[in-house]
Amino acid sequence: MATISSVGLRQSLAxxxxxxxxxxxxxxxxxxxxxxxVPVVTNKTSYTFPVLVGDDTFNFPEGILLNRADAFxxxxxxxxxxxxxxxxxxxxxxxxxxxxxxFGATDSDTFKTLFNHATIDITINNVQYLQxxxxxxxRTVGITQQKVGQQEEFNATYGFYPxxxxxxxxxxxxxxxxxxxxxxLTAAGSGSYVIILQFRGxxxxxxxxLNK
Numbered sequence: 409m410a411t412i413s414s415v416g417l418r419q420s421l422a423x424x425x426x427x428x429x430x431x432x433x434x435x436x437x438x439x440x441x442x443x444x445x446v447p448v449v450t451n452k453t454s455y456t457f458p459v460l461v462g463d464d465t466f467n468f469p470e471g472i473l474l475n476r477a478d479a480f481x482x483x484x485x486x487x488x489x490x491x492x493x494x495x496x497x498x499x500x501x502x503x504x505x506x507x508x509x510x511f512g513a514t515d516s517d518t519f520k521t522l523f524n525h526a527t528i529d530i531t532i533n534n535v536q537y538l539q540x541x542x543x544x545x546x547r548t549v550g551i552t553q554q555k556v557g558q559q560e561e562f563n564a565t566y567g568f569y570p571x572x573x574x575x576x577x578x579x580x581x582x583x584x585x586x587x588x589x590x591x592x593l594t595a596a597g598s599g600s601y602v603i604i605l606q607f608r609g610x611x612x613x614x615x616x617x618l619n620k
Contacts, residue, residue: 420483420573424610433615435479440611442480442577443472444585448489448601451592457585457605459577468602470498476579479615484608486568487528487546487587489519492600502604504548504567515601518593522603523547530575531584537575543587545569568608579616 417439424437444457445468458464461473474480488502491511505523506516523543530538548566577583587603 416570417483420481421610423573424481424612428612428615435612435615437610437612437615440480440609441472442474442482442607442609443470444605444607445471445602446587448593448603450594453589453592455587455589455603457587459583459585460579466495469496474577474579477614477616479576479578479612480607480609481573481612482571482575482577482607482609483573484568484570485528485546486566486606486608487523487543488567488604488606489522490602490604492602494600497600502567504546511601521589521591522593526587526589528605529584529586529588531586532575532577533581568606573609581616 421437428435428437442459444459445464445466446455446457447466449455458471459474461475464471464473486504488504489506489511490500490502492500501510503510506519508516511519524547526543528538528541528543529536530541546567546569550566585605587605593601
């Protein structure tokens with residue numbers, strides 16, 4: 409499990425602010441997240457995540473999307489599976505590995521495909537910023553795992569992997585975030601599963617090209 413240090417975060421923030429200053433801009437920049445969510449679908453081997461507000465056709469209330477006036481620079485990325493009891497369920501836990509107790513043995517075996525062999529591609533304005541980025545980097549299993557009558561140990565760093573702060577989403581850019589699987593997740597038929605791709609980083613208010 410790799411994590412970004414507080415020193416690394418300060419260095420990333422300094423680089424982001426310097427880049428804006430070099431462009432003659434000084435937007436308010438603060439720590440923030442994006443949380444992109446898609447439902448697991450049977451017989452599907454490629455998933456495209458919504459990035460901008462208004463692009464999520466499922467309208468998951470727990471999602472965090474980017475406003476078109478803003479920009480977001482990622483410093484960490486994490487991928488998780490959740491099992492919802494309904495479309496509006498916002499109480500489910502996020503897991504960075506196939507959890508037998510939460511998903512059952514059969515579905516957990518299916519999710520090994522996701523955590524061990526899936527990749528992520530990210531293209532912004534037809535420029536490839538990530539290509540064949542392995543999801544296995546983000547697979548994290550806690551030392552204390554869930555058992556009957558025992559809650560799993562959760563850690564804020566679980567499931568996240570640090571990134572060089574060169575990936576920036578802008579509200580006016582065409583951003584395509586794709587998850588690729590070697591085979592479909594057949595567990596889709598046994599529960600309301602969702603895949604969550606969460607970015608941690610820095611939000612720059614009013615920094616998209618809308619405000620140039």
